[in-house]
Amino acid sequence: MAYTIRVITLVLYLVPFVAAVGQDKCYQIRDKYSGEPICFATLKLCSEGKTMNILSDKEGKFCTDVSQPVYLEISGMGYKTLSDTLTSEYDNQIELIPDLLDIEEVVITGQVTPRRCDQSVYKVTLLSKKDIEHKAAVNLSGLLMNELNINLMQQNVLGRTISIRGLGGEHIKILYNGMPVSGRQLGIIDLDQIGIHHANHIEIIEGPLSVIYGSNALGGAINIITQAAAGKKLKAEAGINYETAGIYNMNLNLFYGLKKHCFGLNMARNFFAGFNPDKNSRFDVWKPKLQYMPGVNYAYRGNKIQADVYVDFLHEELRDKDSLSRDNLYESADDRYYFTKRLNLGLSIGYRFSPVSAITAQAGFSVYNRAKNSYHINLVDLEKHLITDPSMHDTTNFRMISGRLAHTFRLKNLEIITGTDMNYENGYGKRLSGEKSIGDYALFSSFIWDILSGLQIQPGLRVSYNTRYKPPLIYSFNLKYNLAGLKLRASVANGFRTPSLKELYMEFLDQNHRVFGNQNLKAETAHNYNISVSYIHAAHRFQYDFSGDFFLVRVKNKIDFLFDYDQSGKLKSATYFNLPGSLYQTKGIALNTGISYKDLIHVKTGIALTAISSPGNLEKIDFSPDVTAKIQYNVHRKYLSLVAYYKYTGKKYFYKNNIGDATTAAYISKEYTDPYHNVDISLNGRFLSQDLRISAGCRNLLNNITVFSTASASIHGVNNSQMPVGWGRTFFIRVNYILKSKSS
Amino acid sequence: MKEYLFNILAIAFLSVSCFEEDQRVPPYPGLVSTIEYDITFYQGYFDFETNSVVKTHHRDEWDLAFGCDARSWHIKVNSGNELFVYRSALIDLNEPYNISGNEEWQYDNPTGYPDSSAVGTWCDTSVFPYLSHNKVYILAQKGVQGYSEYLRFQMFSSDSSCYLLQYLKPGETVLKQLDVLKADSFNFTYYNFKEEEQKNLEPLKGSYDIVFMPYYDLVYGIVAFPMPYLVRGALLNPDGTEACMYENLNFENIDYEQVLSAKFVDRQNIIGWDWKDVSIDFAGGTATYNVKTNRVYLLKSVEGNYFSLRFLSYTLDGKYGFPRFEFRPVLP
Incomplete structure (x- = not known):
């Protein structure tokens, strides 16, 4: 028992x-x-x-x-x-010697073959299981919160979206064990729906990966690598997390290894009670939601064959509760319930013909279903009924089938990967005006050549066929040069993004949104230039590292919103369109430094300046700064550490394209969001032979709730508004417990 | 023991981490009524004493309305159904006329004053029975393509019992004579030319206080210049209902003192449509409404009783066109 x-x-x-x-x-x-x-x-x-x-x-x-x-x-x-x-x-x-910089970790995103982080020609940011533990993160948005060059924005019922280096969520490929995740609303994937309770680590590449991953990878990729079971053992891990904002999370991971077979089962339940600065309001700025995330996986690790199968599921219920006002006599409300289902099914088989030749086949099937139902509730007698008006309900479905077949071959100082990649996405629902589909089929090849000692190049090429657009030839050229502790990386690449089904066909009409698709959209093309230099030096008990990055991205035919306003200045509707006759440009620099003393103190700091250009005027740019810092003090290397995260999110500028009226021509307005500081701290302890892991701390120490934003600027001036950035200062505790089976 | 503790913790977590259930609230304390027919398409006659809509009919039930008072010569045009009048220079109904696009299309001024109507003073009002100036009026319906002729008519006379007129429909050559009988117990009697039928659509003139209906009015702020626009609002019963309007008057504190100092007017659109803000999306064909809940009305009913009134919303089940208002009798 x-x-x-x-x-x-x-x-x-x-x-x-x-x-x-x-x-x-x-x-x-x-x-x-x-x-x-x-x-x-x-x-x-x-x-x-x-x-x-x-x-x-x-x-x-x-x-x-x-x-x-x-x-x-x-x-x-x-x-x-x-x-x-x-x-x-x-x-x-x-x-x-302790590896203080995670450079020994193996990464796979964008690689020809898995390789150590420091040996990759791409600059890869790796967020380990320890980072997840220190941040007590249960989803991707919680994990990426204080990262440099990454900005998250809350989008009402659509959840949290990301931008990297000034490029929005539609340019960021979200991958799950290397296979794309489907289901974008307004071009974004809600990062709150991407659970990481069973993740082994997360790899982030800032920069284009279009050769390997095709569309949507102009700005970078985030790859969630889940844990693989290993060993002839039963391993179980349970965790609970409580945060005073009304967050209650639980997760359970089970692994069982039997010779070469590994079985995994994971389950998470996440609950958020919602938040509104006005405690008396029934309406929540941050919507309450309940998520269930079950999943199973199987892995086979043979001498020549390696196989992985996984099925992950998400069910989310999000409630958008109506406020009580004189409009409804303070006695009834029209509530909207959003039910989201995500299914990610993946299969990966690798076969090694010889020590230098292997083939990998991957197949993925991703399903996304989101239904909105509206209920009228009479709060006097608590009677609730479904509103009969069909316009108050809708359902959107997406299905994506992905396949990839790649052959890798190693010749002395040359590694070659050649493969095919296919993605077929199909969507249907009221907002898409019926059933729509788009397919992308490609051949790609890339190789890493160690030309000289320390000098590596990686050219890549992708030829693709799209069922709706004519993609250009996609190329990339990466270079890495090692000189003692100095590493120089440079890359030139182009990218291509086809408009999503939503951007093409959507009709999104409700009380808060009026967004229209545009079937005449052109595909985006981009050129991306990166230079980075990094230096690592270890001396006695100190270890220093420094890195500097410069990037420039130019996007042609960038797809953006064209906003239209009514006479009172309220936003009336938005339509997708290609920015006319010009390039959209982002550029910036990022500097990171780190210093570690023994394995006692780690300090990492970063500063980034990202500029976006005004549409139609590349000379007119505005820089937005970001500053991050992480200080980790290990009271005891294994058992107790204190970690503090700091992020300064600078004033963010962005441009809106507006339709004029009888008195004004169409115009571009420059908007901004005020800067703010964020500090999180956590105390992390491991007890009972490290089986019991407890993290406790304070999130949002500076009590950020909203910041000023001119996002709703109108043709008649600026409607001052507040953008939600947090739910105030909260305290959290996370407890993870690991039990070891006695038999081996 | 550790495992038990963990299980207990997990169960405790599950039990508290659920969506918050709604709590009962007390019903709204005021006397509240909702017009449950969309006033874009229906006319609803409301009586304050009985707190009820005494009659409802569709807006396309009528084309022209004729004043029923023995001395009345007042003719109204159903602009709520997009009907407009052009006072042509013709004197013969059979004379050819094609709509050029330069016509000055008229709709009734919603004040309800007879001389401000679309048809205007069509007769010599100094001599009774009233005899016509014999003008030909083009009645046109506004559609997506513009104005199209609905019919043309020519008034002859009005006496204590009826109106006499003739009309010609497009494509027809034979003039039709029409007698519209006055009905003393109503403010207006109505005529539907499509059905060629006279109708008494209104309730008895002493049985209601305001009518919710669509009609045209001059609206400022939609574009750079004032624009005639189809509005939805409330008009007073011309048989004696009066009202006055206040901004930011505390609705809860209105008493009879307020009534004594009030300046009531019989202008029929004193309540009108302006108790709500509208934001119009021409491209999308939609409008967004916000009710001005700070606007308060004092109303003297057709029966001589006083009421305070304010609008609360314009939405029912998420759709616009359904006024909800609160009113209270104001007693001495």
Whole structure:
């Protein structure tokens, strides 16, 4: 019974088992600075043509026969990999240096083959499981909140949208284990609906990835990599999270490994009670919602074949409650309920023909369904009925089928990937005026060539066919040069984005929106230039790093809104259109520095200046600054840390295209949103042999709720308005518990 | 024990993390009425004493209305159904006339004063029975393509019992004579030329106080110049209802003192349509309304009783066209 409860409650951590090896000499692996033993480090021992993989034990010890020199490679989570030759004279205390910058982590987004973060020709930002833990994040928006160059905006019932380097959510590809996620409302995917409770890590690439991922990847990609089960063990992990804003989250992850087979089951329930600064109002600025996110996955790890299958589902109920006013006699309300369902189904099979040749086939099926139902509720007798007017209800459906087949081949200093990529999206619903579809089929190829020691280039090409548009030839050229600790990266690429089905066909009419699609839209094309330099230096117990990035993006035929207003200056409707006769440009620089002392203190700071040009006038630009900082103090390297995040979101400028009236011609108005500071702090502890993990802290310490914005500027001047940026200062606590099964 | 603790915590979490249920609220304390027919298409006659809509009919039930008072010569045109009058220079109904687009199309001034009507003073009002100036009036209906002739008519006379006129419909060559009989118990009697039928659409003239209906008025602020526009509003019963209007008067505190100092007028559109703001989307063909709840009216009913009145909303089940208003008797 007790064991059953342990399984249900779930908290079991993978305890790798220790392989028995020769007992001739024993060693202990320790942290170089703290001296603490490193348990379960992976060791690869090669001697006389034989290779053996073992793990260090709970005390960081392992034993092996060293009568002959043994080639040794040790990697431990959070440590730099050590390669050396082990002889009988070798000291029995082996020290690993903490990897303070995550550069040893392996990334896959946009890569020919998985490779270490620092070896990628792309500059990849990696957010690890530890980052998720420190931020107590349950979804993508919570995780990206304080990241440099990334801005989130709350869009009423549509949720939270993202912009990276001044390019909006429609230019950012959201990937789930490498396969695109479908279901964009007004061009955006609600990041609150992208759960990360079972994520292993998240990879972010700022910059174009159109060669590999096609449309929507002009501005970058965010790839959520879920955890893969491993080991012959049952592992369970349960977590609960409470935040004083009325957030109650629970999640449960189960993994079971049986030889080469791994099974996973995950489930999350997220609840948010909604928020309005006016506590007496029934209406919520931040809508209350309840999410269920179940999922299952299976992985097979054979010698030559690796396979992954996953199914993830989301059901969200969001309530948009009407306010009580004299209009409804303070006794009745028309509430809108939004029900969203997302299904992501994926299959990935990799087959290794030889050590230098492999093929990967991926297939994805993504379903998005959003229904709006309106109810009239009489609050005197609490009688509720569905409003009969059909215009108060609607349903939108999207289905996306994605497929990818890629062959990778390695020749000495050349890695080549060649493949096909197909995406077919189909949508139907009232707002789309029937059933509509668009397909994109492509051949792509890219290779990484180590020309000289430290010099890598990666050209790429994509030829595609689109059922509605004629895409140009997509190319990219990336270069990386290593010089001691200095890494120089440069890239030139073009991109292409076809208008989405919504942008083409949508009719979105309700009390708050009047948005019309435009079937005459042209596809966007873009040119993207990036230069970045990074430097890492480790000296004694200090480690410094610095990086600087410059980017320039020019988008032709950028799809934007054309706003129309009524005589009182209120926004009346918006229509999609291509910015006429000009380029849209964003450019900017970002500087990041980090310093770490032993594994005790980590300080990271960043400053970014991003400029967007006025439509039709590339010379007229406005810079928006962002500043971020992260300070982490490890009271105890393993067991207790204090983390503070700071972000200054500078004054953000944007331009609106407006229709004129009888007295004014069509014009462009410059809008802005006021700057604000945000500070989050958390105290993170690990107890009971790290099985119990508790994070507690304060979010939005400076109590931001709204900032001034001129977003609703009208033809008659400016209607001052407030843009919601948060629900004020809140306190949170997150508890994760891991149970380990006794059998191995 | 740890697992039990975790389970208990999880169950506690589930029990509190649910959508908040609505709490009952007390009913609104005032006397509230809602016109449940869309006043874009229907005319609804409301009586304050009985707090009821005493009669409703569709706006296209009539074309012209004729004053029923024995001495009345007042003719109204149904601008709510997009009918307009052009006072032509013709004197013969059979004389050819094609709408040129330069006509000055008239609609009744919603004040209700007879000399401000679209047809205007069609007769010599100094001599009774009234005899016509014999003008030919072109009655046209406004549509998406512009004005199209509905019919043309020529008044002859009005005496204590009837109106005499003749009319000609487009495509017809034979003139039709028409007697419209006055009905003493009504303010107006109505004629439908399509059905060629006289109708008494109104309730008895002493049985209602205001009528909600569509009609044309000059509206400022839609475009750069004042523009005739189809509005939806409330007009007073011309048989004696009077009203006056206040901005920002505390509705709750209105008492008989207020009545004594009030300057009541019989201008029929004193309430009118202006108790709401409208934002018009020409391209989308829609309008957005906000009711001015700070606007308060004092009303003397046709029966001589006083009421305070304010509008609360213009929406029913999410659709516009349904006025909701609150009123209270103001007693000495």
